[in-house]
Amino acid sequence: MTEERLISPLKDPTQNQALQEATHQDMANAIRALAMDAVQKADSGHPGMPMGMADVATVLFTRFLKFDASHPDWPDRDRFVLSAGHGSMLLYALLYLTGYPEMELEELKNFRQLGSRTPGHPEYGHAPGIETTTGPLGQGLGNAVGMALAERLLNRRYGDEIVNHHTYCVAGDGCLMEGISHEAISLAGHLKLGRLIVLFDDNQISIDGPTSLSVSDDQIERFRASHWHTARVDGHDPEAIALAIENARAVTDRPSLIACRTIIGYGAPSKAGTAATHGAPLGDEEIKGAREKLHWRHQPFEVPKPILTGWRAAGTRHRAAYDSWAQAAKRLDAPSRAGLTDPIDDKVRAAILAAIAALKADFTREGAKLATRQSSQKVLEKLLPIVPGLIGGSADLAGSNGTLTKLSSVVKPGEFAGNYIHYGVREHGMAAAMNGLALHGGIVPYGGTFLVFSDYCRPSIRLSALMGQRVVYVMTHDSIGLGEDGPTHQPVEQLAALRAMPNLHVMRPADSIECAECWELALLAKNTPTILALTRQGLPVLRTAHTEENLTAKGAYVLIEAKGARDVTLIGTGSELALAVQAAKMLEGEGVRAAVISMPCVELFAAQDESYRNAVLGSAPRVAVEAAVGFGWERWLGADGAFIGMHGFGASAPAEDLYKHFGITAEAVAAAARELIDKTKR
Ligand SMILES: Cc1ncc(C[n+]2csc(CCOP(=O)(O)OP(=O)(O)O)c2C)c(N)n1
Numbered sequence: 251m252t253e254e255r256l257i258s259p260l261k262d263p264t265q266n267q268a269l270q271e272a273t274h275q276d277m278a279n280a281i282r283a284l285a286m287d288a289v290q291k292a293d294s295g296h297p298g299m300p301m302g303m304a305d306v307a308t309v310l311f312t313r314f315l316k317f318d319a320s321h322p323d324w325p326d327r328d329r330f331v332l333s334a335g336h337g338s339m340l341l342y343a344l345l346y347l348t349g350y351p352e353m354e355l356e357e358l359k360n361f362r363q364l365g366s367r368t369p370g371h372p373e374y375g376h377a378p379g380i381e382t383t384t385g386p387l388g389q390g391l392g393n394a395v396g397m398a399l400a401e402r403l404l405n406r407r408y409g410d411e412i413v414n415h416h417t418y419c420v421a422g423d424g425c426l427m428e429g430i431s432h433e434a435i436s437l438a439g440h441l442k443l444g445r446l447i448v449l450f451d452d453n454q455i456s457i458d459g460p461t462s463l464s465v466s467d468d469q470i471e472r473f474r475a476s477h478w479h480t481a482r483v484d485g486h487d488p489e490a491i492a493l494a495i496e497n498a499r500a501v502t503d504r505p506s507l508i509a510c511r512t513i514i515g516y517g518a519p520s521k522a523g524t525a526a527t528h529g530a531p532l533g534d535e536e537i538k539g540a541r542e543k544l545h546w547r548h549q550p551f552e553v554p555k556p557i558l559t560g561w562r563a564a565g566t567r568h569r570a571a572y573d574s575w576a577q578a579a580k581r582l583d584a585p586s587r588a589g590l591t592d593p594i595d596d597k598v599r600a601a602i603l604a605a606i607a608a609l610k611a612d613f614t615r616e617g618a619k620l621a622t623r624q625s626s627q628k629v630l631e632k633l634l635p636i637v638p639g640l641i642g643g644s645a646d647l648a649g650s651n652g653t654l655t656k657l658s659s660v661v662k663p664g665e666f667a668g669n670y671i672h673y674g675v676r677e678h679g680m681a682a683a684m685n686g687l688a689l690h691g692g693i694v695p696y697g698g699t700f701l702v703f704s705d706y707c708r709p710s711i712r713l714s715a716l717m718g719q720r721v722v723y724v725m726t727h728d729s730i731g732l733g734e735d736g737p738t739h740q741p742v743e744q745l746a747a748l749r750a751m752p753n754l755h756v757m758r759p760a761d762s763i764e765c766a767e768c769w770e771l772a773l774l775a776k777n778t779p780t781i782l783a784l785t786r787q788g789l790p791v792l793r794t795a796h797t798e799e800n801l802t803a804k805g806a807y808v809l810i811e812a813k814g815a816r817d818v819t820l821i822g823t824g825s826e827l828a829l830a831v832q833a834a835k836m837l838e839g840e841g842v843r844a845a846v847i848s849m850p851c852v853e854l855f856a857a858q859d860e861s862y863r864n865a866v867l868g869s870a871p872r873v874a875v876e877a878a879v880g881f882g883w884e885r886w887l888g889a890d891g892a893f894i895g896m897h898g899f900g901a902s903a904p905a906e907d908l909y910k911h912f913g914i915t916a917e918a919v920a921a922a923a924r925e926l927i928d929k930t931k932r
Pocket of ligand 1: 296298299334336337385386387421422423424425428451453454455456457514528
């Protein structure tokens with residue numbers, strides 16, 4: 251990096267006095283010392299990565315990163331994503347040193363302890379400045395792609411004065427070895443996300459030892475192949491790092507990779523450069539030696555005042571930029587201002603409720619047989635004009651998923667005027683990007699694939715749930731009902747697996763009306779992601795009477811009450827609710843009093859109070875029908891209930907044949923009901 255001018259902090263007019271007086275070396279060593287000390291005190295953690303990346307982080311935070319520590323929610327701040335989340339002490343040290351609220355020294359001393367703001371891996375919501383939860387390697391990189399995309403989408407809407415920032419992401423060898431990195435890198439390169447800068451901690455070490463044990467990729471060539479700008483620097487040379495970042499910022503039509511060659515555990519006298527520093531305390535002797543080697547002659551957790559003052563000055567250097575941004579933001583109308591963070595304010599919420607109620611009335615009146623993927627598309631056509639920042643997409647199944655509507659316009663490489671992303675066949679990358687879109691603020695992402703491929707997105711879905719992000723997964727072809735594509739494409743265990751995940755609403759609407767209700771709930775659940783499990787095949791409208799009330803909101807409800815005391819309760823979800831209704835009619839002809847319960851969302855039903863649940867479920871024996879495995883249904887069936895569903899993988903055939911073949915029919919439901927009734931009479 252010799253060809254261009256060097257950037258010196260002394261020449262940077264935005265630097266203030268205190269920052270100029272603290273040396274780079276001291277500031278970087280403060281990070282190293284805090285990382286060593288916190289890991290040592292916790293007796294667990296990862297000191298190597300923060301020590302190795304301290305120089306890069308210092309250059310970034312003191313010379314480039316646009317942030318104001320006292321306004322961590324500034325919508326136009328640069329985003330900093332620590333994809334290599336095991337190096338959490340790097341982030342915690344930076345947040346403390348730059349003066350973020352709630353990150354006191356005490357928190358660093360309580361690293362990895364119960365109730366601290368400094369968990370083992372950074373967790374979104376635990377402290378201001380933590381932009382996303384990382385730790386599962388590669389996810390942060392995927393999030394960063396979504397954030398960089400959000401920035402461009404919002405820039406197009408709001409203009410440079412309001413939205414105009416970068417996304418920086420620190421990724422390690424592990425992140426780049428993960429499969430998700432391929433999807434993320436490829437998507438970012440294709441879309442020309444020029445505001446994304448990845449700082450690769452190129453230390454050639456992972457847990458098992460040198461990376462040469464398992465990988466020989468040329469990362470530079472790999473990124474270049476995906477149309478990234480790339481650079482390679484000595485990650486311990488502040489001027490080279492600064493120049494590389496400066497150059498990367500100047501490239502606006504491509505994302506940038508800066509491979510920073512670093513030494514893991516930099517400063518540790520005998521362990522630096524080895525896997526021994528990756529994920530274990532260095533030990534008292536090694537820490538003593540590192541203090542000597544780094545000329546850091548201070549007590550554990552002590553950061554001398556001039557150095558801390560220098561860091562705090564870095565935390566305020568964009569105060570004027572923040573102030574002028576705040577002035578500009580004041581000129582926005584209130585909904586636009588609110589829309590920068592949460593697009594669904596009270597007014598939008600009211601509009602959603604009105605639109606869904608009107609659509610439900612239409613669906614009831616028309617009574618058309620529609621697949622729920624088609625109903626979902628119709629719902630989206632109503633929602634898109636009223637929900638700002640509703641950004642759709644699909645992993646190459648736009649037509650199948652019904653995610654692309656007449657009102658959708660496609661985002662193209664370098665052109666961000668649209669509201670629809672062709673994510674390509676990159677389910678995992680799509681889900682991680684959607685987390686980034688949601689985390690950025692201003693965007694409500696929805697994206698589709700087949701339900702069976704929720705497995706390909708599951709690690710990111712888990713993070714949507716853990717972080718409490720409003721992400722809507724439109725997952726169609728939700729059972730053997732998809733037919734001829736066969737068992738590779740027919741989900742059987744996915745519903746149960748997704749229902750096992752905390753803070754995730756798995757919704758399986760039975761008709762158009764429930765589908766509209768599910769969408770309403772998905773958009774209004776601000777802190778919970780939603781899976782919409784939708785059919786390929788047409789379904790009759792079962793809700794014959796229009797209700798303004800969202801009956802799906804309680805998770806389950808009585809669709810048809812028995813005429814008199816119940817002999818049996820039939821429970822159905824999605825496409826199989828119609829079978830329960832048919833079975834109830836058959837039984838009625840025989841004088842059997844059957845109630846039919848629709849249960850579109852198990853989690854919401856579980857959250858109701860006991861009296862509601864008991865009233866819905868009743869005390870008669872129960873039969874549930876769902877074209878999936880029965881795992882989990884025990885809870886709603888009790889010891890004596892019967893389950894009609896799948897007991898293994900599906901098969902390739904027309905849907906009707908499959909339902910018969912696997913015994914998922916109204917006749918089977920009625921027979922199971924009769925048997926249960928007989929048993930209770932015996
Ligand atoms: C998906 C996933 N798999 C495995 C791990 C466990 N793990 C944590 S760090 C790490 C090695 C990462 O190596 P690198 O990125 O080079 O980090 P460094 O050794 O430089 O700190 C592994 C395998 C993880 N956190 N996430």
